[in-house]
Amino acid sequence: MQTASVPAGIAERRTRAWAPYIDAKLGFRNHWYPVRLSAEVAEASPVPVQLLGEKVLLNRVDGVVHAIADRCLHRGVTLSDKVECYSKATISCWYHGWTYRWDNGKLVDILTNPTSVQIGRHALKTYPVREEKGLVFLFVGDQEPHDLAEDVPPGFLDADLAVHGQHRVVDANWRMGVENGFDAGHVFIHKSSILLDGNDIALPLGFAPGDPEQLTRSVTGEGAPKGVFDLLGEHSVPIFEATIEGQPAIQGHMGSKMVAISISVWLPGVLKVDPFPDPTLTQFEWYVPIDEGRHLYLQMLGRRVGSEEEARSFEAEFREKWVELALNGFNDDDILARRSMEPFYADDRGWREEVLFESDRAIIEWRRLASQYNRGIQTRDVR
Amino acid sequence: MQTASVPAGIAERRTRAWAPYIDAKLGFRNHWYPVRLSAEVAEASPVPVQLLGEKVLLNRVDGVVHAIADRCLHRGVTLSDKVECYSKATISCWYHGWTYRWDNGKLVDILTNPTSVQIGRHALKTYPVREEKGLVFLFVGDQEPHDLAEDVPPGFLDADLAVHGQHRVVDANWRMGVENGFDAGHVFIHKSSILLDGNDIALPLGFAPGDPEQLTRSVTGEGAPKGVFDLLGEHSVPIFEATIEGQPAIQGHMGSKMVAISISVWLPGVLKVDPFPDPTLTQFEWYVPIDEGRHLYLQMLGRRVGSEEEARSFEAEFREKWVELALNGFNDDDILARRSMEPFYADDRGWREEVLFESDRAIIEWRRLASQYNRGIQTRDVR
Amino acid sequence: MQTASVPAGIAERRTRAWAPYIDAKLGFRNHWYPVRLSAEVAEASPVPVQLLGEKVLLNRVDGVVHAIADRCLHRGVTLSDKVECYSKATISCWYHGWTYRWDNGKLVDILTNPTSVQIGRHALKTYPVREEKGLVFLFVGDQEPHDLAEDVPPGFLDADLAVHGQHRVVDANWRMGVENGFDAGHVFIHKSSILLDGNDIALPLGFAPGDPEQLTRSVTGEGAPKGVFDLLGEHSVPIFEATIEGQPAIQGHMGSKMVAISISVWLPGVLKVDPFPDPTLTQFEWYVPIDEGRHLYLQMLGRRVGSEEEARSFEAEFREKWVELALNGFNDDDILARRSMEPFYADDRGWREEVLFESDRAIIEWRRLASQYNRGIQTRDVR
Numbered sequence A, B, C: 001m002q003t004a005s006v007p008a009g010i011a012e013r014r015t016r017a018w019a020p021y022i023d024a025k026l027g028f029r030n031h032w033y034p035v036r037l038s039a040e041v042a043e044a045s046p047v048p049v050q051l052l053g054e055k056v057l058l059n060r061v062d063g064v065v066h067a068i069a070d071r072c073l074h075r076g077v078t079l080s081d082k083v084e085c086y087s088k089a090t091i092s093c094w095y096h097g098w099t100y101r102w103d104n105g106k107l108v109d110i111l112t113n114p115t116s117v118q119i120g121r122h123a124l125k126t127y128p129v130r131e132e133k134g135l136v137f138l139f140v141g142d143q144e145p146h147d148l149a150e151d152v153p154p155g156f157l158d159a160d161l162a163v164h165g166q167h168r169v170v171d172a173n174w175r176m177g178v179e180n181g182f183d184a185g186h187v188f189i190h191k192s193s194i195l196l197d198g199n200d201i202a203l204p205l206g207f208a209p210g211d212p213e214q215l216t217r218s219v220t221g222e223g224a225p226k227g228v229f230d231l232l233g234e235h236s237v238p239i240f241e242a243t244i245e246g247q248p249a250i251q252g253h254m255g256s257k258m259v260a261i262s263i264s265v266w267l268p269g270v271l272k273v274d275p276f277p278d279p280t281l282t283q284f285e286w287y288v289p290i291d292e293g294r295h296l297y298l299q300m301l302g303r304r305v306g307s308e309e310e311a312r313s314f315e316a317e318f319r320e321k322w323v324e325l326a327l328n329g330f331n332d333d334d335i336l337a338r339r340s341m342e343p344f345y346a347d348d349r350g351w352r353e354e355v356l357f358e359s360d361r362a363i364i365e366w367r368r369l370a371s372q373y374n375r376g377i378q379t380r381d382v383r
């Protein structure tokens, strides 16, 4: 009992059940990922982004967002290092003037040699784009893109749901993001959150789970989002008093408002917490792989609104209250957790040596589902 | 004669005699190492340290220092990233409340799930601790710890020896530290030291050694410290005037006080210079591996004292005089030397290509002794 | 047509034609390279430099520049970390006083042990040095050095050519430097250069090349510089108006002065543009490998002068006008291009995936010539 390592055979059998997930350092191919708020991509104002290890350049042309690879075919320079657009429909490489259309990536002209045989023979990789709910989604992969609705949590695209949000870069692999967010037991790190001061919500320290078979529910139907519900809240006793070696140690936060009743995670890596951070709100979070060691943490709050006025009122409330209290105040604790887990998993050691417990059942189910239903593993070679 | 490289065969034969030492980038296992001054580890105030590549968390509980691995068994986060202790005897991980005893590392409770089957089944790695002479020593390895007295220079634990010291981190492998310290010829770098201004000591430029067989003496008895004495001072002519191509070039520092009469190095890598930096003092130095490229440079000065008053007087003298003049002023030169050697040896090239000379005989003897009498090689895998 | 990758077989055949060039990350051995302006190497003032991955220490002794390896034979420390010279003809290592002659690298004395057997038995590597045209050239390799005139562009050593220049470090492999400089099509990046404001020169956007067979001319005669002329200017139509999908897009800079009529590149990697940046001047540029990811960008402007007064007048004009307008203002654009290409080629991916066009014919010819006529590939092992 001196050391905690799992016998090698068991650890191997265990990790084999989610081997594809362990390989997916750069995320899953052939899925939709949000990369920016719509408002951040203005007309004729190219925006460089990176996801799944790929550098992409966005631009809005006549209201429609397009996305092309941000690397010139000729000598490989980064187009966004010096943006030069001489027509609305195109971008010209600043180095030798190779000129590409935003909509299909085609090399339509070369400003330094209008007679070149290369004109018309090549095209930059383009990325399918969808704009919904104030977000710009890209499809990364080589398959025909499926419906965006399959890659967002149920309800997110509902017409009466108003959403607002923000994003930032976190120095941890995207899986640290998903697993931190979808981890019922992690409520413990929020026990002193500023959110509790301004909000009469009930926040236990953790949960004593009941029947393990009832703790999760997977959703894997054809043509619809694939995800896992964590049913820990329903099938466990919330812990509001904790003891250490028999002595009282610490208490949870009692309150009259119930939140986080339904928690679920969806491919390709997006969380839904309902309601949260308030009984009238739902929180959605994406952890978009940037590269092996960073993810874009994109947080959205949604509320069902019945009128323009309700929509405006929610927007004001979002800016004045929820950004500081919830999206920053509350979730900053999560960012520490992701960064602190990162070194343990960065060289794949953590997957073999971690010691899981009852509350992690939902995480394991997510790893299995993701391993089975993803549409491809992104690697440095396939990009 | 254009290049200085040693014929490959000779270099190989030579390095084979100290191959284990070359492998010991992270130091030797199953030895005692000092990591902090006792005064730095206060009651109920956890202190994170790193040695031999391992992250360790110290704490003093009811006066006794304990040491546990600074990585939670559950998801691998660093416990010291956010210290949370809810009982005197334990530390709770800030992420999901796994709670470990300081004294034996046992997982005694989980605050987020008091009914978990994992409680009582696991334990963090603990490190044996000894406190002596105002230093906290840790034992890193898997053997039953031997007597601390075997891993410190003879005399260091003597009851009448009062010691004071300090430590800092140096960006060089620990072997650069040992070899710089135990190198009689390196006196040359101190020729303009501030220590000479304030202290009438004799400091030659170097030594013209006599019979090579008489230059070192190894001590390898059972159950006692293993080390090497450098007898260069006794069996050589000290150089106080140096010439270049027949012309006078530079002079050593004449003085009436003799210092550094006896120099010795001891496993697992600790130096004793007696007397130094004054005829009434002895200097002890540890070069504790932190990781492959850094060591903790821990310097102690000792003086035999016969009364409380002498002890107090020494402590005042240490703070007012010796820290600035000797431990910093004099030894800062050594730090430059270790850092400047580092790139040559970092990829093991230096061990093959170095060109040694007479004064290095003691260093070679140390390499041989360390290769033969160490209790194990630390590697990234065995940790 | 969706992606632009070249079929693997073709890319391989193509890169095989310049495989040695692709291997030459650290440059070519057994050539002369300029490393500093003569004025920067003063009497008795050692100057550390790095080229082709080797650390070298320069010094001027009685007017003559010498170059020795900047690493002590004994324990490998960097001599220039603390320069100590006790005689005009030598440098002594600051660590143990091993003392080397500047002119032949010989270990002539050891200040810490005047009786050592090593004295006279070893020597630091020395580098042949030539000073010409205010530049210090080093020869890196193991062959007998050939005539410096073979490694500089024709005309550079002419007696009536006065030259002035400067240098800086660029974070890109040296080949990015050569190929950017010798790239006729890259004129496009200079279309808004400050040089055009102050100078009535003609600068087209690019060139529509004619017969590909006439676009380059190689010079490979025995005992003379080996290089390639880019004849694009002669055999193509300069582009002053560019269109995108039939619509006018951008115009070149018309002017009365013709520049850059003759452009050539020479082993081991030096450019000549004649005339430039003015009809009375010639620009020479070296891209000296420092290590795999950096080069020394050394720019020289030359003008034929007939008298001391003309020489003085040129020097004043150089400092007052051409440094800001041309060497910095104009060529800063080139530095962006080299840095932006670097990631694509750093892992050798760019050599396989680049899509070249007509204007690149001269670059291809240079790669072939360099692959065939270089005198050796520098690697980390041969150093």
Ligand code: FES
Binding pocket: A072, A073, A074, A075, A076, A077, A093, A094, A095, A096, A097, A098
């Ligand atoms: S690198 Fe883009 S046009 Fe040449």
Ligand code: FES
Binding pocket: B072, B073, B074, B075, B076, B077, B093, B094, B095, B096, B097, B098
């Ligand atoms: S990571 Fe420490 S309790 Fe979960």
Ligand code: FES
Binding pocket: C072, C073, C074, C075, C076, C077, C093, C094, C095, C096, C097, C098
């Ligand atoms: S390292 Fe240079 S003399 Fe010892």
